[in-house]
Amino acid sequence: MEWDALLLSRLQFAFTVGFHIIFPAFTIGLASFLAVLEGLWLFTKRPVFKNLYLFWVKIFALSFGMGVVSGVVMSYQFGTNWSVFSAITGSVMGPLLAYEVLTAFFLEASFLGIMLFGWKRVGPGLHFFSTCMVAVGTLFSAFWILAANSWMQTPQGWAWAEDGTMIATSFMDVIFNPSLPSRFAHMVLAAYLTTAMVVAGASAFALLKKRALAESRVALRMAVLMMALVTPVQIMAGHESGIVAGEHQPAKVAALEGWWETRTQQPSVLVGWPDEEAETNHFEIAIPGFGSTVNNAGPDVVLPGLDQFAEEERPPVWLTFWAFRVMVGMGLAMLVLGLWGAVAWALKRLDGATWYHRALVLAGPSGFIAVLTGWITAEVGRQPYVVYGVLRTADAVSPVPTGSVATSLLFFIVVYGIVFTAGALYILRLMAKGPEGEETPPQSHQPPGTPLGAAIKEAH
Amino acid sequence: MFGLELSMIWAVLIAVAVFLYVALDGFDLGVGILFPFAKDARERDQMQASIAPVWDGNETWLVLWRRRLCSRRSKAYAALMPALYLPIFLMLLALIFRGVAFEFRHHGRERGKKWWTFAFSAGSIVATIAQGLVLGGFVQGIAIEGEVFVGGPLDWLTPFSLLVAASLVAGYALLGAAWIVFKAQGELAERARRWVKQLALLTALAMGAVSLATLGVDARVTERWGLTMTSVDWPVFIQLAPLPVLAGVILFLLWRGIEERKFLRPYLYAVCLFLIGYVGLAVSLWPYIIPFAMTPADAAAADNALQLMLVGALVMLPIILAYTAFVYWTFRAKVDDHAAYH
Numbered sequence: 096m097e098w099d100a101l102l103l104s105r106l107q108f109a110f111t112v113g114f115h116i117i118f119p120a121f122t123i124g125l126a127s128f129l130a131v132l133e134g135l136w137l138f139t140k141r142p143v144f145k146n147l148y149l150f151w152v153k154i155f156a157l158s159f160g161m162g163v164v165s166g167v168v169m170s171y172q173f174g175t176n177w178s179v180f181s182a183i184t185g186s187v188m189g190p191l192l193a194y195e196v197l198t199a200f201f202l203e204a205s206f207l208g209i210m211l212f213g214w215k216r217v218g219p220g221l222h223f224f225s226t227c228m229v230a231v232g233t234l235f236s237a238f239w240i241l242a243a244n245s246w247m248q249t250p251q252g253w254a255w256a257e258d259g260t261m262i263a264t265s266f267m268d269v270i271f272n273p274s275l276p277s278r279f280a281h282m283v284l285a286a287y288l289t290t291a292m293v294v295a296g297a298s299a300f301a302l303l304k305k306r307a308l309a310e311s312r313v314a315l316r317m318a319v320l321m322m323a324l325v326t327p328v329q330i331m332a333g334h335e336s337g338i339v340a341g342e343h344q345p346a347k348v349a350a351l352e353g354w355w356e357t358r359t360q361q362p363s364v365l366v367g368w369p370d371e372e373a374e375t376n377h378f379e380i381a382i383p384g385f386g387s388t389v390n391n392a393g394p395d396v397v398l399p400g401l402d403q404f405a406e407e408e409r410p411p412v413w414l415t416f417w418a419f420r421v422m423v424g425m426g427l428a429m430l431v432l433g434l435w436g437a438v439a440w441a442l443k444r445l446d447g448a449t450w451y452h453r454a455l456v457l458a459g460p461s462g463f464i465a466v467l468t469g470w471i472t473a474e475v476g477r478q479p480y481v482v483y484g485v486l487r488t489a490d491a492v493s494p495v496p497t498g499s500v501a502t503s504l505l506f507f508i509v510v511y512g513i514v515f516t517a518g519a520l521y522i523l524r525l526m527a528k529g530p531e532g533e534e535t536p537p538q539s540h541q542p543p544g545t546p547l548g549a550a551i552k553e554a555h
Numbered sequence: 556m557f558g559l560e561l562s563m564i565w566a567v568l569i570a571v572a573v574f575l576y577v578a579l580d581g582f583d584l585g586v587g588i589l590f591p592f593a594k595d596a597r598e599r600d601q602m603q604a605s606i607a608p609v610w611d612g613n614e615t616w617l618v619l620w621r622r623r624l625c626s627r628r629s630k631a632y633a634a635l636m637p638a639l640y641l642p643i644f645l646m647l648l649a650l651i652f653r654g655v656a657f658e659f660r661h662h663g664r665e666r667g668k669k670w671w672t673f674a675f676s677a678g679s680i681v682a683t684i685a686q687g688l689v690l691g692g693f694v695q696g697i698a699i700e701g702e703v704f705v706g707g708p709l710d711w712l713t714p715f716s717l718l719v720a721a722s723l724v725a726g727y728a729l730l731g732a733a734w735i736v737f738k739a740q741g742e743l744a745e746r747a748r749r750w751v752k753q754l755a756l757l758t759a760l761a762m763g764a765v766s767l768a769t770l771g772v773d774a775r776v777t778e779r780w781g782l783t784m785t786s787v788d789w790p791v792f793i794q795l796a797p798l799p800v801l802a803g804v805i806l807f808l809l810w811r812g813i814e815e816r817k818f819l820r821p822y823l824y825a826v827c828l829f830l831i832g833y834v835g836l837a838v839s840l841w842p843y844i845i846p847f848a849m850t851p852a853d854a855a856a857a858d859n860a861l862q863l864m865l866v867g868a869l870v871m872l873p874i875i876l877a878y879t880a881f882v883y884w885t886f887r888a889k890v891d892d893h894a895a896y897h
Binding site: 156157160161163164165166167168170171174175178181185186187189190193194196197198200201202204205206207208209211212213216217262263266493494495496498499502503506507510514517518521524525 | 607608609611612614615617618619634635636637640641643644647648650651652654655657658659662663667704708859860863864867868871872875878879881882885886888
């Protein structure tokens with residue numbers, strides 16, 4: 096491995112995008128959560144929702160700010176470090192990214208001002224509208240980014256132009272490429288779950304410390320509801336995403352499954368140590384034949400292993416394999432926590448379930464870990480291509496001197512280290528303090544007949 | 556033929572986006588540049604409160620500009636970015652510190668607050684200097700052979716680009732000071748009025764210096780203006796002479812606006828001053844999109860990409876401008892002592 100501009104640019108991109116994705120993953124879910132809280136407050140007039148809103152909006156502001164600044168960096172790196180990629184794919188991907196700015200960024204940035212600073216300047220209806228616009232903006236943004244990234248995974252609707260760049264033959268085909276639906280669903284649900292895990296962790300912590308009891312009980316129930324209902328759907332979305340990848344990116348699936356041999360009845364490898372030299376997994380524990388079942392293949396269907404692909408066509412196996420397992424592990428943990436919470440809730444023991452609360456505090460970052468490892472699986476599994484099957488990563492890098500990239504990477508590590516440590520510290524400090532818990536006066540006006548209504552009732 | 560026209564429309568739209576960025580983010584960067592000259596923490600809080608609800612939207616024009624370049628000028632962009640790698644990277648680092656400082660200043664305790672106050676100000680200054688270096692490096696020309704950058708990583712660092720950077724600091728500070736005149740009251744507003752006067756003179760001097768220096772950049776610029784070190788080609792120069800004359804008039808109006816204690820006018824005149832500098836630059840460089848190497852038609856992306864973008868821009872830009880205006884209207888009032896967080 097040579098420390099050239101290519102490797103350094105890849106490291107820099109991985110480092111900056113890895114930091115960046117944490118914030119959108121959190122703020123997409125948090126924006127929707129805030130919109131729901133404010134809507135409930137307007138509808139029920141119960142101060143507990145207002146207190147929760149005013150608490151989480153502070154955390155939102157901090158996370159959003161960090162997401163914006165790390166996002167501007169991402170945006171520029173396409174040009175600075177991957178200028179060849181930009182030049183070749185610009186006529187296809189450029190409009191998608193520009194539509195993100197036009198439909199999402201301005202919407203978020205403008206209404207964020209009213210959301211954060213307009214509490215006393217505009218009426219409650221308009222303020223709620225602003226919160227909703229910010230939430231909608233985050234979803235638009237996710238759509239365009241996933242459209243662009245999914246096109247890089249499963250490119251279609253393009254042709255080579257005479258000058259060696261790509262042009263779109265159909266933008267509908269480019270945008271609605273085969274992997275977009277499942278991957279967009281998978282990412283949005285991941286963002287919602289990430290937020291639910293953080294809200295659950297923070298609320299459980301407050302309950303353990305006996306602070307802001309009314310607020311924390313309501314927030315905990317909202318998070319448990321999200322976990323219990325959405326985790327199973329998310330597992331199905333992930334499964335669907337895997338099936339699509341199997342059709343279009345068989346090398347990625349072979350790597351993440353740890354299949355070296357092309358055969359029928361592929362095993363489901365639970366754990367193992369993939370060895371790319373020896374082309375085998377050491378210390379493997381596997382369920383024979385179950386891998387084919389999971390991938391919707393009958394007992395006689397031959398599924399490709401890595402032996403189908405020349406070495407220079409294979410993604411890095413170890414990283415893809417393990418990133419995938421960590422992601423799935425986090426998903427299963429969320430499933431268990433969701434069920435545990437639902438059962439405790441049904442037994443009316445949710446508020447006193449100390450061990451459950453401790454488990455939730457521990458699982459607070461599980462969504463972030465799942466998002467990071469999920470993206471590592473998707474992006475490392477796409478290698479050695481940047482546009483799958485078309486453009487190699489090695490051919491996409493800018494003609495920038497190694498020294499320049501080394502300098503910028505070093506500075507990014509130091510600056511991100513300072514900035515995001517401080518940001519995390521401020522967020523954790525806010526969470527440790529918890530919402531400003533006023534004693535909520537009893538209210539009779541509650542949304543009837545909804546699970547949330549029940550949640551609110553029980554919280555009293 | 557249609558393709559060429561389309562690429563010219565884009566060149567114009569990009570020029571508008573760049574100018575909107577300068578006029579809007581210019582004032583909030585300028586407020587950061589003026590931070591060290593505030594009397595105390597209370598004044599700094601007021602200064603920051605005057606830009607807090609709008610800075611994020613302002614900075615989005617920077618991203619739009621980049622994305623536009625990426626999609627519609629993909630070749631120009633690919634040639635430009637490696638050439639200006641280091642100053643762009645410096646700008647990004649500075650914008651990180653400055654961007655998070657808005658929130659972090661309110662969450663830090665004593666030492667933290669001091670540090671983030673410093674980071675906000677230093678970040679604003681460094682980001683402005685870096686933008687000046689990018690502009691200077693861009694105007695003086697970039698070594699391109701075929702469609703590839705062939706120069707060195709420090710080509711942008713010249714006396715010319717340093718002069719442009721210093722001028723931009725003065726210019727943004729002028730926008731910032733004029734914005735504070737608009738938003739602040741009492742002692743801070745008085746102080747800002749004095750800043751505007753000093754900075755207006757400084758900016759005018761800087762614009763003059765940069766204009767003269769630009770003439771020395773390339774023979775084509777000299778020809779365009781009809782000016783050389785020793786002679787003036789009057790028939791050519793007279794056509795363009797209204798620009799410097801107009802700059803003088805606007806400077807006078809700006810000065811009078813301050814004397815007459817107008818609130819918004821000084822800022823608008825300062826924007827006009829920027830507009831004249833911008834038009835002057837465009838006159839010098841026309842028709843190149845990368846000075847003396849690429850024209851818009853050379854650099855444009857495929858036609859169907861341009862058309863799709865044109866549709867998007869025509870539909871979305873009016874909507875964006877409408878709600879941006881709405882946000883500015885919502886926060887039109889002067890900031891007061893209680894205009895603190897949330």
